[in-house]
Amino acid sequence: MTTVAITWKQQKVSTIIGILSVALVVVALVALSIGQVTIPVKDIVSVVLYKVGLTTQQPDAIHETVLWSIRLPRIVMTILIGAALAVSGAALQGLFRNPLVEPGLIGVSSGAALAVVALIVFGSNFLFVKAGLGMHLLMPVAAFAGGFASTMLVMKIGQQLGKTNIAVLILGGVAINALAGALMGLVIFYADENQLRMFTFWTLGDLGGATWQKVLITAPVLILSSVWMLTYQFPLNAIAIGEAEAFHMGVDVERVKKSIVFFSALAVGVSVSLAGIIGFIGLVVPHLVRVVFRADNRLVLPASLLGGPVLLLLADLLARTLVAPTELPIGVVTALIGAPFFIFLLVRANHKNDFNIR
Amino acid sequence: MIEAKNIVLSINGKTLLNGVNLTVQPGTFTAIAGPNGAGKSSLLKILSHELTGYKGEVRINNMVAASHSVAQLSAVRAVLPQHSHVQFPFSVKQIVEMGRQHFRNAAKYNQELLDEVMELTGVADWANRNYLTLSGGEQQRVQLTRVLAQVWDQRAFPRYVLLDEPTSSLDIAQQQLIFSLVKKACERNIGVLAIVHDLNQAVQFADHLYFMRNGIIVAQGESKKVFTKPIIEETFCCRVNVYHDPCTDCPYIVPERTTLSTLKTESI
Numbered sequence: 001m002t003t004v005a006i007t008w009k010q011q012k013v014s015t016i017i018g019i020l021s022v023a024l025v026v027v028a029l030v031a032l033s034i035g036q037v038t039i040p041v042k043d044i045v046s047v048v049l050y051k052v053g054l055t056t057q058q059p060d061a062i063h064e065t066v067l068w069s070i071r072l073p074r075i076v077m078t079i080l081i082g083a084a085l086a087v088s089g090a091a092l093q094g095l096f097r098n099p100l101v102e103p104g105l106i107g108v109s110s111g112a113a114l115a116v117v118a119l120i121v122f123g124s125n126f127l128f129v130k131a132g133l134g135m136h137l138l139m140p141v142a143a144f145a146g147g148f149a150s151t152m153l154v155m156k157i158g159q160q161l162g163k164t165n166i167a168v169l170i171l172g173g174v175a176i177n178a179l180a181g182a183l184m185g186l187v188i189f190y191a192d193e194n195q196l197r198m199f200t201f202w203t204l205g206d207l208g209g210a211t212w213q214k215v216l217i218t219a220p221v222l223i224l225s226s227v228w229m230l231t232y233q234f235p236l237n238a239i240a241i242g243e244a245e246a247f248h249m250g251v252d253v254e255r256v257k258k259s260i261v262f263f264s265a266l267a268v269g270v271s272v273s274l275a276g277i278i279g280f281i282g283l284v285v286p287h288l289v290r291v292v293f294r295a296d297n298r299l300v301l302p303a304s305l306l307g308g309p310v311l312l313l314l315a316d317l318l319a320r321t322l323v324a325p326t327e328l329p330i331g332v333v334t335a336l337i338g339a340p341f342f343i344f345l346l347v348r349a350n351h352k353n354d355f356n357i358r
Numbered sequence: 359m360i361e362a363k364n365i366v367l368s369i370n371g372k373t374l375l376n377g378v379n380l381t382v383q384p385g386t387f388t389a390i391a392g393p394n395g396a397g398k399s400s401l402l403k404i405l406s407h408e409l410t411g412y413k414g415e416v417r418i419n420n421m422v423a424a425s426h427s428v429a430q431l432s433a434v435r436a437v438l439p440q441h442s443h444v445q446f447p448f449s450v451k452q453i454v455e456m457g458r459q460h461f462r463n464a465a466k467y468n469q470e471l472l473d474e475v476m477e478l479t480g481v482a483d484w485a486n487r488n489y490l491t492l493s494g495g496e497q498q499r500v501q502l503t504r505v506l507a508q509v510w511d512q513r514a515f516p517r518y519v520l521l522d523e524p525t526s527s528l529d530i531a532q533q534q535l536i537f538s539l540v541k542k543a544c545e546r547n548i549g550v551l552a553i554v555h556d557l558n559q560a561v562q563f564a565d566h567l568y569f570m571r572n573g574i575i576v577a578q579g580e581s582k583k584v585f586t587k588p589i590i591e592e593t594f595c596c597r598v599n600v601y602h603d604p605c606t607d608c609p610y611i612v613p614e615r616t617t618l619s620t621l622k623t624e625s626i
Contacts, residue, residue: 094446097445098445099445099446234459237448237452237456237459238456238459240444240445240446240448241442241444241453241456241501241504242439242442242443242444244408244437244439245437245439245442247408247428248406248408248432248435248436248437248439248505248508249432249436249456249457249459249508250428250429250431250432250433251428252428252429290446290447294447294448294449294452295446295447295448295452296448296449296452
């Protein structure tokens with residue numbers, strides 16, 4: 001992508017990862033500190049120390065409540081979701097050998113959203129919900145099932161003699177997204193006022209509903225699936241040359257495909273169940289890494305894991321503060337930043353034929 | 359040795375290969391020539407185990423190809439397809455390294471070997487350049503470097519390199535360079551099989567030559583011996599004259615001028 005620079009300066013992966021880690025910590029602290037109540041960093045430290053039990057000194061009660069019950073779970077959830085979306089995006093782009101793929105484009109998000117919306121509207125009729133089996137548990141499961149099913153469907157549409165035809169795959173994604181959107185519209189017919197508001201939050205994304213309970217239930221899944229996708233650095237590099245070439249180099253391409261689709265559906269589906277559809281993080285973050293550094297997946301995957309949370313934390317900070325005391329939906333903010341960037345990418349790719357889009 | 363026995367391949371009722379027998383000996387260069395649509399690429403894909411669902415048997419170093427795992431196959435054979443479309447901006451070095459990626463866990467990654475192969479193919483100077491900014495010929499050379507790197511290290515068993523028209527987008531100097539590299543690979547107990555379009559180059563460099571037409575082997579044998587007017591005319595349905603070049607001590611052909619009418623009516 002850096003066609004201007006003939007020779008690349010090859011920064012060390014560890015240096016870049018180090019810088020991004022520091023950036024993440026700084027941004028997280030800023031996000032914890034800024035809000036309707038400003039909490040100085042030293043108070044953040046003392047609250048956390050008190051809660052963990054390392055100090056008995058009672059911190060300011062308001063600061064403690066705001067930080068521990070509201071802001072900290074929200075920040076942790078934002079970090080987990082940012083990482084999950086960005087890594088899924090990077091892995092899917094690598095897998096489909098297409099820089100324009102993002103989890104939303106191949107149906108993961110809309111499938112998951114449809115499943116969750118259906119659960120919100122019709123779920124109360126289910127016996128086990130009546131019996132008190134929490135929605136907290138059911139929503140991630142439904143989101144994953146919906147995301148996985150729609151992705152598998154899109155992949156099946158894109159199959160051609162055992163290989164994936166990218167153009168057909170993306171068109172299939174468009175079709176499935178449209179179908180899921182229409183079905184969601186149908187479900188809305190049956191929704192009451194309350195569910196309707198819930199639904200609107202859903203389609204635009206909302207990080208506001210974070211609780212420790214939600215975070216603790218979903219964290220293991222999000223962490224596992226995000227980190228698992230990191231292990232595909234080598235196969236994804238080989239696949240970047242071509243699926244046949246990757247096979248020649250000893251990569252079991254079909255297994256890699258299934259595994260990445262599974263784990264990205266898991267990561268994105270669960271993210272959607274927590275915060276609705278948050279677009280563009282999965283598209284933009286891997287691209288930024290490639291533009292600023294390079295395309296080697298040994299860097300792109302871990303750097304996306306750290307860069308996704310940084311970007312989502314910043315977007316969430318804007319969403320919380322721009323129109324305070326109310327909030328902008330996070331999806332609106334990421335799309336406002338992401339859509340122009342996407343257009344920029346398209347125009348640039350078109351002019352330079354940089355991406356070899358075929 | 360790679361051994362293909364009685365390979366029959368039909369796709370959608372059309373027979374692409376009909377009883378092909380072929381062997382590739384380690385340390386030698388075998389070339390396949392034939393008109394477009396003769397089944398050369400399909401045969402190469404079967405030998406690399408990329409294409410399955412054929413009848414017959416392929417053995418690599420005396421083991422049935424189908425019994426190898428993907429990783430095992432990659433240790434004994436490397437493949438250069440006709441074209442590779444890289445979608446992301448990798449550096450030349452990163453592309454070449456990928457040939458040895460899967461060895462990384464087994465501590466077989468070997469930086470010196472990478473440097474050696476890159477030096478040999480002349481891509482070492484571009485190591486940090488963006489692959490996407492290279493010319494077609496340069497890209498082809500980088501891909502060949504990657505393929506050679508995959509099997510370059512001396513092992514207890516012979517390795518193989520399968521090349522599908524390795525010189526198709528290169529000028530004559532580059533073509534000569536590629537074939538000299540192929541011969542160098544043979545010295546390392548690597549058996550090379552290449553689909554070659556330029557017959558003169560095939561006979562100049564290959565030890566063994568196969569002529570294919572319509573999914574069957576028309577003729578095969580020691581290159582200079584099978585490189586005859588009747589065999590070439592039968593394979594390509596085209597009148598040619600065979601001469602002898604004293605400089606290289608090789609035969610070479612010059613096709614006769616064909617008019618459209620002779621192309622249609624003449625069947626040899």
